[in-house]
Amino acid sequence: MIRRVLFFILQKICREEVYIVAVIYATLIVKGKKTIDQVPERLQARVREILVDLEVPELAE
Numbered sequence: 834m835i836r837r838v839l840f841f842i843l844q845k846i847c848r849e850e851v852y853i854v855a856v857i858y859a860t861l862i863v864k865g866k867k868t869i870d871q872v873p874e875r876l877q878a879r880v881r882e883i884l885v886d887l888e889v890p891e892l893a894e
Contacts, residue, residue: 855879862892869893 846862861867869892872880881893 836879851879853875855883859883863887863889 858867858872858876862869862872862880863886865879869877869880870880884893885888
């Protein structure tokens, strides 16, 4: 039971960190410092979502 609780907490923390990193990449793309191709593959979908939410979907291409 304790193992499940710890695993659950770890998953929540990791999701939060992934979101924060995706926001950082999206910010760098908006500023022109990075492109979507420079984002790690496992984060690209999340970064694309953020860029669409920011109303700059052309940067997600």
